[in-house]
Amino acid sequence: MEPGHEVRGAVLPDVPALVGRLTRRADPGRLRRDVEFLADRPRGRIHAPEAMLRAETHVAQELVAAGWRTERQPFDVRWRPGCTDRPGGPTAALRFRLHRRLSGANLLATLPGSTAGGGRSTVLVGAHLDTVAGSPGADDNASGVAALLEIARLLGGLPRPPAVTLACFDMEELGFIGSRVTARALRRGRSVGGMICLESVGCFATGTGTQTLPPGFGTVFPRVTASVRANGLRGDFTLVVHRRSSDGAADLWRRAAGAARPPLPVVTLRDPRPDGPLGLLAGLVLPPVNHLGRSDHAAFWNARIPAVMITGTANFRNPRYHRPTDTPDTLDYDRLTAVAVATAVTAGCWRP
Template sequence: MNDAALQQRLADHLQQVARDRNPYLASANHFFVQQYLQQELSRWGQVTAHSFEHQGQLHHNWVINLPGQDPSRPPILVGAHYDSVPGSPGADDNATGVAVLLELARAFAAQPGKSPLRLVAFDLEELGFVGSRHYAQALHQRGAPLGLMLSLEMLGYCCHRPHSQQYPPGLERLYPNRGNYIAQIGPWQSIPTMVRLWRGFRAAGVRSQWLPVVNRGQAVPDSRRSDHVPFWDLGYPAILVTDTANLRNPHYHRATDTLDTLDLAFLTQVCQGLIYGLRRL
């Protein structure tokens, strides 16, 4: 894989997506990003809208299904939200997740993995996982299986300074104090999957830590802050992949969450690691 080319493509995606794209207070930018998502995903297959209503308005999750080597396997769903909080360009939150999602589409359209891959760009995560909740409920009502759900939530902030990484109380003694790794958070039953993903990240040269949780993360509220939560709550296996948001990134939900605060080399390694890891599943 050409690291420089991948990094440039990620940077190009970020340039398009990192803008205030709140669906209500920056609706033009929100629409622009939706158009960009459709344009980029449609290069690799048919894009469909999963539409839902919220507060009297119609919203859309954007979905593309890519074949796997074994079509009998249940699909792996990888999701990233594309909305932002008002007043923030959301470079890390979550333009980074969207950029990686688009590059996963490129990689797995060219070389399918073992399982079918479903990529979903979710709307309204910032309002309480509204888009992913509608999508998960629709799957559950149909009895549709999933092999795994991965939520990509803030992937591009890295800091090598000591004590740059914070934790919920009780975890600080178990994990590094430098914010220079990518985290995985999932139910303890998903430990074998997290190990496979960890090996993918290691192959890409990026550090990774994982946190197994029980009871859908109820004892660690910070583990329940992204689009994996509706899937957890409905019994689907799901893992959050994150740079840990405000536990590391001081620009979280601020106007300063801009492109110049990101570590593109780190983001590129995370993207490579996900590609390597997903090929192991």
């Protein structure tokens, strides 16, 4: 991805130049139109299958129009642990479900002529398409899907297509079912070097006291907690959750967000757990860290693929989370566009 230069295999990009180049081509109006189309009704394979198919068709058409080779990958799984997609439930234990059988489909897209494939690894950018029952899911997660589509348009217009794969996941609200299928398959093929997850990225709240923190968070993450509190508990930042294996991506995203227009305040948070199944078990010892794995990136961590989550912190900021009031008029489309630009730069330059 140009401009930039390579030193001993590491891409050292001119981040401000790349951000400026993509910002001039980005369009908040396009993101708003995508969110409005997707979030005019709830969508899900079980509770709203027709709406889910309608949304999936829109995403596929927009990816193809942006020049991406798009493939629908159906899956059928049995006896998978997960959760219910009904809203509410005071504890995770009460939302647990053992799914006897689930049939869905993910969408994956690559650019013709890119360096992905042929033994070269790709950076995957993903967002989930489904919602909980009863919620149109503008922030959770039409915002992430709209950003994904804008990334497709931005990267699709580059003269040298980067090694990036885009993924629209099914059944995140049922327990990351679609992303778990994809992560396992990609790990076997060793074709993905890293993953960026876009989760609830459109809600920003600039008033004091609009940001909350999970119980026990200050004990486990004192630096981040102090930073958020020093800012008056304003929900005006984007959180980048990463692990040691994805430090590079978090740093790239922070730099790109700082050069965006408008500039995006960023809080980076390193999950102390290792990738792989051991990281899952560590959550039993430190319960607050479990909040850091509440989206599709967790499936890639568990498959030992470096990953980051980009998020507006969902229910810790957005009072409309998982409710009928999570509607398109509540999002900040200028900042959502900046999220898309920063993610496009990171995906094109990260070399895990």
